[in-house]
Each structure stands twice: as structure tokens, then as C-alpha cells.
Amino acid sequence: MGSFPGTCEIVEAGEEVNSFQHSRRTYRPNSGSSMADKDRKLPMLKLGFKDSLEDDINQLFEAVSLRTSSKSLGLLNEVGTSSSPLRKNALKKPISVPQSPRIGASETVSLKQAFRELCISKASEMAAVKRLSKPIGSPRISEASRITSLYNAKVIDPASGSGLFVDEGKGSMVEISLVPEENPSTSSQKMPQALQVPKIRSSNQSAHSSPRFVVPTMQNDTRTNQTAHPSTQLAVLSTQNTTVTNKSAHSSPHFGVPTMQNANGANRGTDNSPQSAVPATQNGVETNKSVHFSPRSAIPTQNGSKNTLMQTEIVPVTKKVETLAMKTELAQKEKDVPAPSQSSNTIDMPELGKNARAATRSASRAAALKSGRKGRLHIVPSSGSVNGSRVSKLTRNTPRVSKQVLRNKNSFKKKIKQDSTSAVCSSNAYNDIRSDLDPSTTQLVCQRCRCTMKNATNLSNQVSPESNSTGVSADVSSMNVNSGTNERDFTDSNRNRGQAVVAKVKKNPKLSEKVESSQSSKSSLGEYSTSTSNSDESNLSGSSCGNRPHMSKDVRWEAIRHVKMQHGTLGLGNFNLLQKLGCGDIGTVYLAELIGTNCLFAIKVMDNDFLARRKKMPRAQTEREILRILDHPFLPTLYAQFTADNLSCLVMEYCPGGDLHVLRQKQFGRCFPEPAARFYVAEVLLALEYLHMLGVIYRDLKPENILVREDGHIMLTDFDLSLRCSVSPTLLKSSSSKIEPARISGAPCTESSCIQPFCIEPTCQVPCFSPRFLPASAKTKKSKADPAAQLRSLPQLVAEPTDARSNSFVGTHEYLAPEIIKGEGHGAAVDWWTFGVFLYELLYGKTPFKGSGNEETLANVVLQSLKFPDSPLVSFQARDLIRGLLVKEPENRLGSEKGAAEIKQHPFFEGLNWALIRCAIPPELPEFYDFGVPEVVSQNSNKYLECKATGEHLEFELF
Numbered sequence: 001m002g003s004f005p006g007t008c009e010i011v012e013a014g015e016e017v018n019s020f021q022h023s024r025r026t027y028r029p030n031s032g033s034s035m036a037d038k039d040r041k042l043p044m045l046k047l048g049f050k051d052s053l054e055d056d057i058n059q060l061f062e063a064v065s066l067r068t069s070s071k072s073l074g075l076l077n078e079v080g081t082s083s084s085p086l087r088k089n090a091l092k093k094p095i096s097v098p099q100s101p102r103i104g105a106s107e108t109v110s111l112k113q114a115f116r117e118l119c120i121s122k123a124s125e126m127a128a129v130k131r132l133s134k135p136i137g138s139p140r141i142s143e144a145s146r147i148t149s150l151y152n153a154k155v156i157d158p159a160s161g162s163g164l165f166v167d168e169g170k171g172s173m174v175e176i177s178l179v180p181e182e183n184p185s186t187s188s189q190k191m192p193q194a195l196q197v198p199k200i201r202s203s204n205q206s207a208h209s210s211p212r213f214v215v216p217t218m219q220n221d222t223r224t225n226q227t228a229h230p231s232t233q234l235a236v237l238s239t240q241n242t243t244v245t246n247k248s249a250h251s252s253p254h255f256g257v258p259t260m261q262n263a264n265g266a267n268r269g270t271d272n273s274p275q276s277a278v279p280a281t282q283n284g285v286e287t288n289k290s291v292h293f294s295p296r297s298a299i300p301t302q303n304g305s306k307n308t309l310m311q312t313e314i315v316p317v318t319k320k321v322e323t324l325a326m327k328t329e330l331a332q333k334e335k336d337v338p339a340p341s342q343s344s345n346t347i348d349m350p351e352l353g354k355n356a357r358a359a360t361r362s363a364s365r366a367a368a369l370k371s372g373r374k375g376r377l378h379i380v381p382s383s384g385s386v387n388g389s390r391v392s393k394l395t396r397n398t399p400r401v402s403k404q405v406l407r408n409k410n411s412f413k414k415k416i417k418q419d420s421t422s423a424v425c426s427s428n429a430y431n432d433i434r435s436d437l438d439p440s441t442t443q444l445v446c447q448r449c450r451c452t453m454k455n456a457t458n459l460s461n462q463v464s465p466e467s468n469s470t471g472v473s474a475d476v477s478s479m480n481v482n483s484g485t486n487e488r489d490f491t492d493s494n495r496n497r498g499q500a501v502v503a504k505v506k507k508n509p510k511l512s513e514k515v516e517s518s519q520s521s522k523s524s525l526g527e528y529s530t531s532t533s534n535s536d537e538s539n540l541s542g543s544s545c546g547n548r549p550h551m552s553k554d555v556r557w558e559a560i561r562h563v564k565m566q567h568g569t570l571g572l573g574n575f576n577l578l579q580k581l582g583c584g585d586i587g588t589v590y591l592a593e594l595i596g597t598n599c600l601f602a603i604k605v606m607d608n609d610f611l612a613r614r615k616k617m618p619r620a621q622t623e624r625e626i627l628r629i630l631d632h633p634f635l636p637t638l639y640a641q642f643t644a645d646n647l648s649c650l651v652m653e654y655c656p657g658g659d660l661h662v663l664r665q666k667q668f669g670r671c672f673p674e675p676a677a678r679f680y681v682a683e684v685l686l687a688l689e690y691l692h693m694l695g696v697i698y699r700d701l702k703p704e705n706i707l708v709r710e711d712g713h714i715m716l717t718d719f720d721l722s723l724r725c726s727v728s729p730t731l732l733k734s735s736s737s738k739i740e741p742a743r744i745s746g747a748p749c750t751e752s753s754c755i756q757p758f759c760i761e762p763t764c765q766v767p768c769f770s771p772r773f774l775p776a777s778a779k780t781k782k783s784k785a786d787p788a789a790q791l792r793s794l795p796q797l798v799a800e801p802t803d804a805r806s807n808s809f810v811g812t813h814e815y816l817a818p819e820i821i822k823g824e825g826h827g828a829a830v831d832w833w834t835f836g837v838f839l840y841e842l843l844y845g846k847t848p849f850k851g852s853g854n855e856e857t858l859a860n861v862v863l864q865s866l867k868f869p870d871s872p873l874v875s876f877q878a879r880d881l882i883r884g885l886l887v888k889e890p891e892n893r894l895g896s897e898k899g900a901a902e903i904k905q906h907p908f909f910e911g912l913n914w915a916l917i918r919c920a921i922p923p924e925l926p927e928f929y930d931f932g933v934p935e936v937v938s939q940n941s942n943k944y945l946e947c948k949a950t951g952e953h954l955e956f957e958l959f
């Protein structure tokens with residue numbers, strides 16, 4: 001949360017009088033801006049300009065001032081001149097807290113009755129029919145409008161629509177709302193077309209190498225003026241579709257030896273492959289493509305597997321006449337009828353057969369751990385026109401006995417002339433906006449998690465180079481380093497650290513055996529294309545760094561900058577692909593070393609042709625767009641993005657600790673101790689809060705999607721099923737008595753719930769699980785009663801996208817919220833439902849509504865009341881929180897109104913220092929062998945990347 005400048009600043013601003021001034025002045029798009037202009041002009045005019053024209057202006061100005069003093073201006077003046085009046089006015093309860101359109105009670109009742117009277121399939125059928133009568137999709141706004149709106153704040157006045165609202169009779173609370181500009185455009189739906197990425201030869205790609213919040217267009221030869229208004233810049237993708245020939249420095253990547261020792265990747269293949277058979281027709285190979293397509297073995301659905309469901313956001317009406325029974329039936333048919341239908345929705349089982357081969361090579365331990373993993377199941381409109389042809393322009397047809405492989409990176413590696421004009425970054429208005437709006441941003445220092453202390457000056461200085469839109473020198477990654485020389489190497493400490501990590505990876509003796517086995521099983525050789533081309537996307541790393549202040553000191557930024565300085569651009573050839581970490585619906589993730597830097601990354605490779613044929617471009621684009629805007633310690637950092645041939649590559653932070661699903665299975669009793677569970681869910685809660693602030697409803701929370709970083713903290717991944725929506729962040733300031741935990745149904749035991757038993761000693765000498773951080777001055781009369789009440793009295797930033805609605809059937813069976821199953825439309829509250837399921841699973845080792853099959857699971861979610869096992873023993877606070885979250889009616893669910901702010905105040909988290917949890921010592925650190933990285937052979941060895949398509953899956957194999 002703290003990393004989001006717009007909202008972070010609002011939190012800080014809410015307490016002080018001047019902050020209100022600032023907020024009004026800064027965020028009000030209309031009156032606020034004019035007032036700001038006035039504020040700037042007035043002193044100047046009073047300083048002795050004597051000519052008649054200025055006198056006229058002064059008179060006019062005074063007249064305007066008099067007229068505007070009655071309302072908002074008067075209020076502003078009042079705020080500015082006296083804190084007490086302001087506080088008095090500010091501490092008024094708002095009237096217009098955004099209300100989300102909730103499911104009507106009568107509708108809910110009738111549905112329930114239907115469910116009680118009929119079997120689940122019958123009820124589901126009714127629900128599906130009901131969905132037809134509801135508006136499809138949720139309001140969306142364009143990226144530019146949404147971002148712009150985050151910075152256009154106004155004080156809500158229910159009477160006039162603007163101004164500071166004062167309600168004497170309703171307590172003391174102030175609501176400051178960031179009002180987004182509504183924009184009905186559905187950018188995401190335009191993405192597939194845009195992502196076709198036709199290549200345009202150009203000698204200049206530098207200016208717009210990394211537009212943020214871009215909306216790709218198909219006008220490949222049209223470049224957008226980057227000097228336009230920020231909102232315009234944000235709204236338009238300028239040259240994303242443009243590529244430059246001969247710009248790849250190292251088009252032939254160096255591949256390491258893959259092994260299956262990584263429990264995460266290998267096991268995921270085992271566990272995520274419980275789904276339907278692979279269409280036989282999907283095994284064909286396009287003759288003009290050089291990719292080998294290996295048919296996958298059908299893997300039967302495993303009972304209890306957690307399937308993720310996805311349905312396109314906008315479904316044709318004919319497709320909406322679909323019942324749960326139909327869905328389930330389709331799902332069943334999917335196992336046997338691989339080819340998707342052109343005219344009907346199918347249940348896509350993307351995990352089908354995934355990693356089948358990998359699974360066979362996995363260690364038994366990994367297989368056991370993953371046996372219960374949740375696979376995804378999603379409903380997608382199928383084209384049915386192209387079945388399974390695998391395409392990769394990275395490869396060419398190389399005759400092979402058993403496999404076709406990609407080009408030999410060594411044999412065909414070309415020395416491609418670097419395009420010196422390839423720019424690394426472009427001017428980025430968003431950076432400027434952020435720096436302007438966040439002048440006082442500071443960050444805490446933490447040696448462990450490498451949080452850095454920085455101030456606004458540094459940030460501003462860092463951002464400034466972005467104004468240079470051309471040339472390598474415009475590499476924004478230099479913002480975070482001294483960019484005086486392009487040849488500057490990394491600091492010794494960073495280099496040593498990176499070397500140590502990579503050396504560990506390369507020399508891990510435990511993996512040697514499997515490495516050899518892996519090598520011996522892959523005898524075919526291939527070539528790797530030298531035609532790796534980088535789109536302008538590749539320059540993301542530069543600009544994004546400036547937008548990611550919390551990671552700005554990350555050595556990996558500097559590493560990428562360094563490589564780009566050396567080679568002019570960044571491509572797949574700059575990486576040693578060490579191991580496949582796993583593959584998902586839309587791509588395959590590899591562990592990769594940035595050559596010459598000793599820095600490890602996770603690279604997600606997606607085949608655009610494959611995605612286009614499978615109509616998964618929107619999902620890929622959604623994930624890509626979300627990744628680009630993230631800057632949070634518990635969310636992935638996207639270091640770079642480029643397109644190599646037709647493969648889209650996302651360079652992200654590598655998490656060596658596996659995921660929480662695997663970690664949980666390693667625990668005694670296969671469930672986490674409560675302090676550990678609290679730690680993980682707290683970090684996940686912060687991540688969800690941040691996402692909601694950005695207008696992202698995550699929708700697929702489950703332990704498998706929570707990775708463990710090297711430092712033991714978490715990283716929430718996988719955003720392709722997320723829903724983007726508008727959001728109206730609101731700052732609530734209240735007395736402690738007005739904002740109490742939403743659910744305190746019992747007397748919380750402060751001592752047992754938060755102080756000693758759950759205390760996890762942090763490294764920053766500030767206890768994260770104790771209220772002891774309160775300063776002595778806080779021990780006043782007010783604090784004597786309850787220190788935690790003081791925390792609750794602090795301003796609350798509520799950034800819950802309460803208006804978001806979607807009718808998609810998206811999620812994972814065991815985690816699906818009732819409203820999704822019923823097809824009633826859903827909003828951000830689904831994330832709080834899944835959050836409750838997640839907490840339940842961490843504590844009890846299983847999900848609360850799991851049935852013998854998916855259909856029964858769905859029925860249980862809708863009908864079955866929540867029950868807690870007798871063992872293990874779980875505190876009352878934890879159970880109470882789960883109860884609050886697993887309320888079947890979303891409007892009554894904890895978090896549905898105030899989002900994470902509501903949940904964070906629950907006694908389960910009592911005493912937790914949210915701001916510093918990132919510095920706390922995590923429950924456990926990943927052991928090195930969790931890296932699961934093979935011993936890497938020489939870079940000169942022949943390694944191959946094989947691209948295969950299996951049903952809905954795209955997979956690359958390293959040999």
C-alpha cells in the first residue's frame with residue numbers, strides 16, 4: 001500500500017490541515033486546479049505590477065475571489081487558516097460512502113429457496129438464467145482514465161457534489177474520495193487484436209520503448225507524441241507494435257540444463273494436470289513453423305483438485321444460457337472430447353496434461369506434496385478452428401527423430417549489429433505525476449528485505465532522466481544509479497551477492513544426478529533462432545524502475561540496465577535459461593540468469609500465436625498490464641518485457657521458496673502454526689489491498705499462487721484472471737469509537753492473540769506484532785484504555801472497488817465465492833471470500849467446502865454452513881475472522897464495505913504493525929535446495945528450447 005504514491009500520500013495527508021489543502025489543490029480537477037492557479041497568481045499580482053492591465057486583472061481577480069468565497073474557496077480558506085475549524089469540519093461523517101450495487105435481498109432469498117428446493121444443478125440452471133437478466137460485465141475504464149482519476153481527488157459534498165462535506169449529526173468523519181473518470185471503454189477486450197504485434201521495420205524505436213498503461217493499437221506505423229498530456233500518453237500505445245531489425249544483441253540465448261528438482265515447477269506439473277485429455281487435433285504442426293509439438297497424455301481429473309475457472313468477461317447471450325450442470329457436464333465431456341466447440345463455451349482445463357513428462361521426472365517428494373494441488377478450470381469461448389498447432393518463430397523446422405527443437409543457440413548465434421538508436425525508455429508522464437504527487441515519499445530501511453531509505457529529492461532526480469525520450473542515455477534504469485558512465489559495473493557487494501547465488505545454483509551437488517538424467521533423456525539437438533527481436537516493450541525495465549520506488553535499489557534493475565547499456569537492448573539472448581519452473585495456461589516460466597550479471601530472474605514466455613488461437617490474449621494482456629503497474633513488496637516486480645519473434649517474455653523476480661501450497665505440506669500436520677498463518681495472510685492482505693487500490697480484483701487467491709521469496713516474504717502472482725475495474729479510494733478519518741472491527745463477537749484476548757504467542761521478532765528492532773511501537777507520548781488518557789484503539793483512530797484509506805461487477809465464472813472450485821457460483825454477478829468481495837478460504841486452509845490444512853468432486857464442492861460452497869474441525873486448535877480470533885469472511889452474502893461479508901481496512905482491524909491481527917511487516921522475520925526462510933536449480937553446464941554447451949503445444953497449453957522444453 002505504501003508504495004502506491006497516490007493513495008499513500010492521501011493516507012498521510014489525511015491527518016493534517018495542510019494536507020487537506022494539498023489534497024484539494026492537487027486532486028481537484030476543476031475547481032481545485034483553478035484555485036491553485038489563483039494561489040499562484042495572487043501574490044505575484046500584489047507585488048507591485050502597476051500597469052493598467054494588471055490592475056484590471058487584479059480587480060477582476062478580487063471580484064472572482066469574492067464570489068468564490070462562499071463555498072469551496074471559503075472552505076479552503078477556513079482549512080488553511082485554522083486547524084481547529086478544519087478538524088471540526090473534517091471530522092464529519094460522510095454521507096456518500098460509495099455504495100456498491102449489491103445483490104438484492106429478495107433475489108438472494110429466492111435463489112436460496114431455489115437451491116433448497118432443487119438439486120444443485122437445477123438451482124444452478126436457475127442461476128444461469130438469472131444471469132441473463134443482469135448486465136454483462138462490469139464497468140471498466142481505460143487505463144489512462146483510471147490512472148488519471150487516481151490523482152483527481154475531490155472532497156465529497158453530498159449536497160453539491162463537491163466540496164468538503166460536513167455532517168454534524170453523524171459523528172466525526174471525513175471522506176475524501178478520489179473520483180475516477182468513468183470510461184466505458186473496455187480496453188482489455190481490444191487487447192487481443194493489438195497483441196498481434198505485426199512487426200514494422202524501423203530504424204528508430206527508442207522513443208516509446210516502454211509506455212506504461214498502454215492500450216495497444218493496431219496502427220503499427222503510427223507513433224504517438226510522447227510529449228502529450230500525461231493522460232494522453234498513458235492512454236495510447238505508441239510504438240509497441242514496432243520492432244527494429246538487427247537490434248538484438250544476443251539473439252541466441254544460452255540454455256542451461258533443466259532438471260525437475262524444483263519442487264515448485266515439477267510438482268505443479270503433477271498436480272496441475274488433473275484435467276481433461278489433450279485434443280488429438282491439437283498435435284498438428286504447422287508446416288511453416290519450426291516447433292515440435294508433442295502430444296500430451298491425458299491425465300484424468302483428480303478428485304479434489306482445485307480447478308480454476310475462467311469465463312470470458314463478456315459472453316454472448318446464447319452462451320449465458322448455461323447452467324452449472326451444463327458446465328459440469330461440459331467439464332466432464334472435456335475429458336473425453338478434446339476439441340473445443342466453436343459455438344459453445346467449453347470448460348477449458350488448462351492444466352490438462354500439463355507437465356506430464358515433468359511429473360514423471362519429479363521427485364516422489366515433490367509429487368506427494370503436489371498431489372492435492374488446485375488446477376484451473378476455466379470456461380472460455382473456443383474457436384475450434386485451430387487445434388493444437390504449436391507455433392514458435394523462435395524455432396525452425398529441424399528434422400529430428402523424436403523431437404523438433406529450436407535453433408541451436410550456439411551454432412546459429414549471430415552477431416547482430418546493435419541498433420544504437422534503440423532507446424531504453426521514453427518520457428513517462430506517469431513517473432512525473434507520481435513524483436509530483438509524492439514529494440515526501442520516504443522508505444524504510446531494512447537490510448533484510450533490502451528496503452531502502454530514499455527521499456523525494458532522490459526520486460525526483462531519478463525520474464527526471466525519463467524526460468529524455470531518445471537514445472540509450474534515456475534508459476530510465478539509470479534513475480537509480482549514477483548514470484554517468486555506461487560501463488559502470490555493479491557494486492562489489494551486489495556482484496558478490498549475485499555471484500554467490502548463481503554459484504550456489506550452478507554448483508549444487510544435490511542436483512547433479514538429476515541434471516545428468518535430464519541431459520541423457522534429451523539427446524536431440526536444435527537451433528535457437530537468431531532472429532530474436534525486441535519490441536519496444538523490452539524497455540519496460542527502464543521506465544518501470546522509476547515507477548517502482550520500493551525496488552529501485554534492487555541490484556537486478558542495475559543488472560538489466562547494465563546489459564542494455566552494453567548491448568543496446570534486452571532480449572532472450574541475454575539470458576541463460578537454467579530451468580523450467582513451471583507452465584500455466586498462458587505461458588511457461590523459466591529460471592534464467594542474466595548473462596554476465598549473476599542475477600536470477602523468472603521469465604514467463606508466452607507464444608502470441610498460440611494465445612491468439614486459444615483466445616487467451618486478453619488474459620495475457622491483463623496480466624501484462626497489471627504487472628506493469630505493480631510496485632509492492634508482496635507483488636511481483638516486472639523488470640523487463642520484450643518480444644522475441646512472436647514470444648512475449650516477462651522478466652520478473654524469481655522466488656526460490658516455492659509456493660505456499662508446497663510449504664504448507666511441509667508443515668507438521670500439513671497446516672501452518674497460527675503465528676505463521678497470520679504472517680502469511682497479513683502479507684497477502686496487504687497485497688490484495690494494494691491491488692484493490694489499483695482497481696484490480698484478484699479473483700484467484702490460493703496458496704499455489706503465493707510464492708515465497710528468497711527472504712521468506714511472499715509474492716502474490718498470477719493475474720491473468722484478475723478483473724480490472726474502477727476504484728474510488730476514500731480516506732476515512734474517524735474517532736476510534738466510530739470505526740471498530742467489523743466483527744467483535746467475543747472479547748478478544750489481546751494477550752493471547754497478538755502479543756507474545758504470535759510475536760515474530762522483526763529485524764528492524766520494531767516489533768511487528770506488538771503495539772509496543774507506540775511512542776510514549778501516545779500513553780495519554782486516550783491510550784490508557786486501549787492502545788489498539790489509537791491505531792484504529794488513524795485515518796483509514798478505503799480503496800475498495802465496490803462498484804465493480806462481473807458475471808464471469810472465474811476462480812478455483814474450492815475458492816469460488818457463492819455469488820460467482822450462483823451467477824449473480826460479483827465484485828471485489830470475492831477476494832475477501834477467497835481470503836477466508838485461504839486462511840482456513842493454512843490453519844486447517846484443507847479448504848472448508850471441499851466435496852468429493854467439483855460439483856459437490858460448488859454445492860457445499862452455496863449451501864453448506866461453515867464448520868471448523870476440532871483439530872488443530874485454532875484461536876477464537878482466527879475462527880471469528882474466517883466466519884466474517886466466509887459470509888455467503890457478499891454484502892454482509894467482512895471487507896465488502898471498507899475492504900482491507902476493515903479486515904486489518906479484526907482482533908486476529910491485533911497489534912500487528914502493518915507498515916513494518918515487510919521487515920519482520922518470516923516464519924521460515926527457504927532452504928537452498930528449494931531452489932531446485934540444476935547444475936548449469938558451460939554456456940557453450942548445446943542447449944535447446946523446444947516449444948510444444950498440448951491442448952490449451954503451450955510449453956517449452958529445455959534440453
Ligand SMILES: Nc1ncnc2c1ncn2[C@@H]1O[C@H](COP(=O)(O)OP(=O)(O)OP(=O)(O)O)[C@@H](O)[C@H]1O
Binds near residue numbers: 582584654704717
Ligand atoms: N517469479 C517466479 N518465481 C518462481 N517461480 C515462479 C515465478 N512465477 C511463476 N512461477 C512458477 O511457474 C509456474 C507457472 O507459473 P504461471 O503463472 O505461468 O502459471 P500458473 O501459476 O499456473 O498460472 P496461469 O495458469 O494463470 O498462467 C508456477 O508453478 C509458478 O509457481
